[in-house]
Amino acid sequence: MADAGLQIQDMISNLSGDNSWEALEGLMGTFGHPERKKLAQEDQAQRDASIASYRRDLLIIFSTTEGRSVLAQLVAGTLGRPPVNFGALGLSADQVGVLAAYRDGQNTVIHALITDLSKAGFNPSEKGDAA
Numbered sequence: 001m002a003d004a005g006l007q008i009q010d011m012i013s014n015l016s017g018d019n020s021w022e023a024l025e026g027l028m029g030t031f032g033h034p035e036r037k038k039l040a041q042e043d044q045a046q047r048d049a050s051i052a053s054y055r056r057d058l059l060i061i062f063s064t065t066e067g068r069s070v071l072a073q074l075v076a077g078t079l080g081r082p083p084v085n086f087g088a089l090g091l092s093a094d095q096v097g098v099l100a101a102y103r104d105g106q107n108t109v110i111h112a113l114i115t116d117l118s119k120a121g122f123n124p125s126e127k128g129d130a131a
Helices: 002-013 020-031 034-062 065-077 093-119
Strands: none
Touching: 034 065, 034 093, 065 093
């Protein structure tokens, strides 16, 4: 058991210096159980496949004329709104915080949607398939 303690101490001492991150990444493979690594890789592959399927579905939906219309309304109703000075409305700090967080949440959802559409290959300059 003492030998294992020295090995760990040696590994930790090797983490000092300019290459500490690379050394740490190298240690990750040392401690992981092969079966757990395999399961983690399978889980990641399933997540990647699910994300790819989701993005294909988004592309199908928003490539239509109707989908582009819905996307335009979503953007106009969130990211396209002018800024509001909540403080000038005579609201308390708590009320301002809640309203600002609510609006930021809406913007974040639309930003994530646009980001996923972009990663799926969405081209906003195309007219859509239903003319």
